[in-house]
Amino acid sequence: MVRAPAAFETRNSNGLSQFCSTLEERPGLSILDFAPASQSTVSFITDYGHRLYSDDFVHQMDQCFGASGDFFENQSNPLLVTRFLETALDFDDQSFDGALVWDSLQFLTPTLLPTVVGRLHRILRPGSSLLSIFHAEERVEEISTFSYRIQDHRTVLMAQRSRRKPAQIFNNRNLEKLFQEFSSVKFFLTRDHLREVIVKR
Amino acid sequence: MSTQPARPVETHHDTNRGGGPAILGKSVIVKGQIYAREDLTIDGEVEGTVELQEHRLTVGPNGKVAATVKAREVVVLGTLEGNVETRDKIHIRKDAKLVGDIKTARIEIEDGAYFKGNIDIVRTEVKPAAAPKPQPVASVATSAPNAPAAAAAADSKR
Numbered sequence: 001m002v003r004a005p006a007a008f009e010t011r012n013s014n015g016l017s018q019f020c021s022t023l024e025e026r027p028g029l030s031i032l033d034f035a036p037a038s039q040s041t042v043s044f045i046t047d048y049g050h051r052l053y054s055d056d057f058v059h060q061m062d063q064c065f066g067a068s069g070d071f072f073e074n075q076s077n078p079l080l081v082t083r084f085l086e087t088a089l090d091f092d093d094q095s096f097d098g099a100l101v102w103d104s105l106q107f108l109t110p111t112l113l114p115t116v117v118g119r120l121h122r123i124l125r126p127g128s129s130l131l132s133i134f135h136a137e138e139r140v141e142e143i144s145t146f147s148y149r150i151q152d153h154r155t156v157l158m159a160q161r162s163r164r165k166p167a168q169i170f171n172n173r174n175l176e177k178l179f180q181e182f183s184s185v186k187f188f189l190t191r192d193h194l195r196e197v198i199v200k201r
Numbered sequence: 202m203s204t205q206p207a208r209p210v211e212t213h214h215d216t217n218r219g220g221g222p223a224i225l226g227k228s229v230i231v232k233g234q235i236y237a238r239e240d241l242t243i244d245g246e247v248e249g250t251v252e253l254q255e256h257r258l259t260v261g262p263n264g265k266v267a268a269t270v271k272a273r274e275v276v277v278l279g280t281l282e283g284n285v286e287t288r289d290k291i292h293i294r295k296d297a298k299l300v301g302d303i304k305t306a307r308i309e310i311e312d313g314a315y316f317k318g319n320i321d322i323v324r325t326e327v328k329p330a331a332a333p334k335p336q337p338v339a340s341v342a343t344s345a346p347n348a349p350a351a352a353a354a355a356d357s358k359r
Contacts (some may be wrong), residue, residue: 037293037316042308046322055317 008149013186015196019131020153022098029097034104039158043152053096057104058145060088061120072167075112089116091123096142098135099124101132102148106166113167113178121181124201127188136195141165170195228261
């Protein structure tokens, strides 16, 4: 069962601000949110007249790869990978107009990550945006993972969920390579050692 | 108690009995269709469809519902897997688990709840109040209380 997160801190997010500019284009968009479901994000998105698909992606990863054995080694197990993709990313092509992936991609291994990013590319419509967050410090054993909520078009509420080992550390160059199928990649380096990335499909 | 999907289970509220909503208790297992013309609390297991068009469905803390649900209002404290359509509101309480697509006018999700699925808010159009019919404008000469003064003013312009 997902526990209620501890106290939230607020932070300004240029990435979110960029993402939200696409929300104002027209009502009736479909937005994918990989954070645990929250009232504030649901209200924010649906008040624009959009649909929200909510799923806790990190929770799905833990369910599939963290039940027994090594979390990272399990991401090379074809049976578990198939189950994970069916559970977490089984959507029709081009079914979303935006995706809030938050910090979840950092915990996927180099073997699985390209497959997941390829799926994200497939399920997003051309012209849509994806917001992702990566830790920017290169020499760290563990990083904090957060529960994200939208407060307003440029403010994110964050509560630490846990500290865990990242599968890999990213810099601008390997992020560009990761999202090479997309039409553009934009970075915002923040003071709290996070790299916000806005990717255009 | 266990019922097979032979025919729909229909609950009916006895108005003379008074009391609260109908309750399917912890040990009750229903497989099939439930139609109710009263509020219903499910604290047991239900598989199939649940329809309470004008009433409230509560899935209790022990409730495990794997069904398509249609109701005026739904409150989830236990587990609900299936698509939910409410005319009014859905409440997903702390520690509840809901997997399915939601179509509703309003939604409330408490911290600690688990939800996976689509949320589609259906706005009910509020019809603007009918504009009042224009009243015939009374002429100054016939209805104004100070008709003589008005007439005098008109005279002075001549």
